[in-house]
Amino acid sequence: MSNKTxxxxxxxxxxxxxxxxxxxxxxxxxxxxxxxxNEDQHFTADMIxxxxxxxxxxxxxxxVYRVLTQFEEAGLLVRHNFDSGHAVFELKKKCHHDHxxxxxxxxxxxxxxxxxxxxxxxxxxxxxxxxTSHSLTIFGYCSECRGNTK
Amino acid sequence: MSNKTxxxxxxxxxxxxxxxxxxxxxxxxxxxxxxxxNEDQHFTADMIxxxxxxxxxxxxxxxVYRVLTQFEEAGLLVRHNFDSGHAVFELKKKCHHDHxxxxxxxxxxxxxxxxxxxxxxxxxxxxxxxxTSHSLTIFGYCSECRGNTK
DNA sequence: CCGATTATAAAAATAGTTATCATTATTAAT
DNA sequence: ATTAATAATGATAACTATTTTTATAATCGG
Numbered sequence: 057m058s059n060k061t062x063x064x065x066x067x068x069x070x071x072x073x074x075x076x077x078x079x080x081x082x083x084x085x086x087x088x089x090x091x092x093x094n095e096d097q098h099f100t101a102d103m104i105x106x107x108x109x110x111x112x113x114x115x116x117x118x119x120v121y122r123v124l125t126q127f128e129e130a131g132l133l134v135r136h137n138f139d140s141g142h143a144v145f146e147l148k149k150k151c152h153h154d155h156x157x158x159x160x161x162x163x164x165x166x167x168x169x170x171x172x173x174x175x176x177x178x179x180x181x182x183x184x185x186x187x188t189s190h191s192l193t194i195f196g197y198c199s200e201c202r203g204n205t206k
Numbered sequence: 207m208s209n210k211t212x213x214x215x216x217x218x219x220x221x222x223x224x225x226x227x228x229x230x231x232x233x234x235x236x237x238x239x240x241x242x243x244n245e246d247q248h249f250t251a252d253m254i255x256x257x258x259x260x261x262x263x264x265x266x267x268x269x270v271y272r273v274l275t276q277f278e279e280a281g282l283l284v285r286h287n288f289d290s291g292h293a294v295f296e297l298k299k300k301c302h303h304d305h306x307x308x309x310x311x312x313x314x315x316x317x318x319x320x321x322x323x324x325x326x327x328x329x330x331x332x333x334x335x336x337x338t339s340h341s342l343t344i345f346g347y348c349s350e351c352r353g354n355t356k
Numbered sequence: 357c358c359g360a361t362t363a364t365a366a367a368a369a370t371a372g373t374t375a376t377c378a379t380t381a382t383t384a385a386t
Numbered sequence: 387a388t389t390a391a392t393a394a395t396g397a398t399a400a401c402t403a404t405t406t407t408t409a410t411a412a413t414c415g416g
Contacts, residue, residue: 078394079381079382079383079392079393079394080382080383081381081382081393081394081395082381082395083394083395084394100372101372101373102372114396115395115396116395116396116397116398117372117373117396117397118373118374118375118395118396118397118398119394119395119396121372121373121374122374122394122395123394125373125374137287137288137289137291138287139287139341141287141371141372141403141404142371142372142373143372143373156329156330156333156335158335159338165333165335167329167333169325169329171321171325172322172325172326172329175319175321175322175325176322176342176344179306179317179319179322179344180306180344180346183306183315183317183348183349184348184349184352185306185308185315185344185346185347185348185349186346186347186352187344187345187346188309188345188346188347189344189345189346190342190343190344190345191289191341191342191343191345192326192340192341192342192343193340193341193342194326194329194330194335194337194339194340195337195338195339195340195341196330196335196336196337196338196339197335197336197338198333198334198335199333199334199335202334202336228363229361229362229363229412229413229414230413230414231362231363231364231412231413232364232412233363233364234363250403251403251404252403264365265364265365266364266365266366266367267365267366267403267404268364268365268366268367268404268405268406268407269363269364269365271403271404271405272363272364272405273363275404275405291372291373291402291403292402292403292404293403293404
């Protein structure tokens, strides 16, 4: 995980926090930076906490959870619950997508299938539902783990 | 919720528990009976606990959780985690299905769409995944709640 | 019906997360 | 830049859903 930061990156992060209506604080900058410098990766609160500690930061668990929740409310992050009992966060993308989760190594792969999306809308409509969101998660063994579990 | 039980029902429940390799005990019979007499309904551990209390049974929370987990392991029940933070259980059907969840009243509707199922397999295969399970949940407002939220 | 085994209820423990609170940091207005 | 008002922080306690522990009680093969 890289700690290198260009001036551009930092100012962008500050702007994003400001535009969310949140004060620009060290924990918030640091946490957002972890997500921005590791795009497409998914983090638990615990992973963020550990990463901050590793970087020598003095942050509390409460702050991590608070900031993650605030970022989610501000639309910067998206929270997923999968089946693990602990929430997973990722940078909010412009476009919706679903997940493939490896139950062996925890790897998460994103995908989007237009045909599935379209059918979902139809199913909901047929049932009289007004859809607010949907989540599709496929669990299994990724290509790397398939061999090891035999 | 009906408390009526035919002799046939009860003996069937006993048989199911026995065939799972579990001893036939009062809590297990009572819990399985709640599911069998309310087909297609989904229960949390808390709902089962409350129902048992309502029926005048003296059961502990731990027993409810233990039995639900054992029934899941035995293949009698299926556990879902949706996004609520607490597990939901339902009788295991012969066939897989997905869920529409009303975020207003909590109603759960089951559905199955062959086209979605097929695409899921393809997506996983393309990513090199060996699928073990998948869960698709559509959240929204059901037909009854749509009017009330305006 | 007896004895070995397993299940139970109650209580304590645990994991993940959220609330409380005294202190510190941020920001808008000087 | 300083200050005053406000909000954020870290530490800790509390909380929710669930699991483990333990001493007692129920089950079932013989």
